Amino acid sequence: MIQAIMSFSREDVSELSDAEILALSRKTPATFAVLVGRYEAPLLRRAKAILRSEEEAEEAVQDAFTRIYLYADRYQAQEGATFSSWAYAILNRVAYTKYQKLKSERGSRTELEPEAYERIADREDFVADLTARDEVLATLAKLPEAAARILALQFLEGKTQEEIAASEGASVSAVKTRVHRAKKLFKATFTKQR
Numbered sequence: 001m002i003q004a005i006m007s008f009s010r011e012d013v014s015e016l017s018d019a020e021i022l023a024l025s026r027k028t029p030a031t032f033a034v035l036v037g038r039y040e041a042p043l044l045r046r047a048k049a050i051l052r053s054e055e056e057a058e059e060a061v062q063d064a065f066t067r068i069y070l071y072a073d074r075y076q077a078q079e080g081a082t083f084s085s086w087a088y089a090i091l092n093r094v095a096y097t098k099y100q101k102l103k104s105e106r107g108s109r110t111e112l113e114p115e116a117y118e119r120i121a122d123r124e125d126f127v128a129d130l131t132a133r134d135e136v137l138a139t140l141a142k143l144p145e146a147a148a149r150i151l152a153l154q155f156l157e158g159k160t161q162e163e164i165a166a167s168e169g170a171s172v173s174a175v176k177t178r179v180h181r182a183k184k185l186f187k188a189t190f191t192k193q194r
């Protein structure tokens with residue numbers, strides 16, 4: 001294998017098309033570095049535009065190059081489509097999947113502002129409060145969406161039942177019934193997870 005790699009000079013390989021280098025890299029993996037050199041910077045720019053994080057973008061580009069190499073045998077040149085469009089399609093799938101995962105993770109946790117640390121630093125019961133809040137949020141996540149929403153509106157956002165009725169387009173008595181049912185469901189779910 002080393003002899004096969006050495007039989008090509010860097011100049012010979014760099015003059016080949018992307019598709020030719022990809023095909024050659026299946027036999028001599030070291031030639032794949034030429035594609036990485038050609039596309040690393042532009043793919044990284046694209047990944048940063050999607051993920052807004054240098055570290056996450058670098059990881060997405062690495063994943064994309066891995067997939068490009070692993071699925072090299074699936075690449076087929078098509079009229080009007082180049083290797084670069086195939087590479088960008090793979091990167092886009094990887095980056096958008098990572099973006100969705102990060103978005104759902106960010107939705108389940110909130111970063112504290114420095115001022116918040118200062119306000120809570122003196123509270124001895126902060127950890128107990130934080131644990132209780134985490135348990136409440138975990139239980140709400142297990143409830144049906146309608147029940148979780150009605151409880152969050154009243155107990156987390158502090159809205160009155162009249163305000164909830166106006167925003168939900170329902171009567172106050174309907175909101176009271178929904179809150180009552182949701183509280184029962186919350187209690188049952190909370191008791192199960194303990």
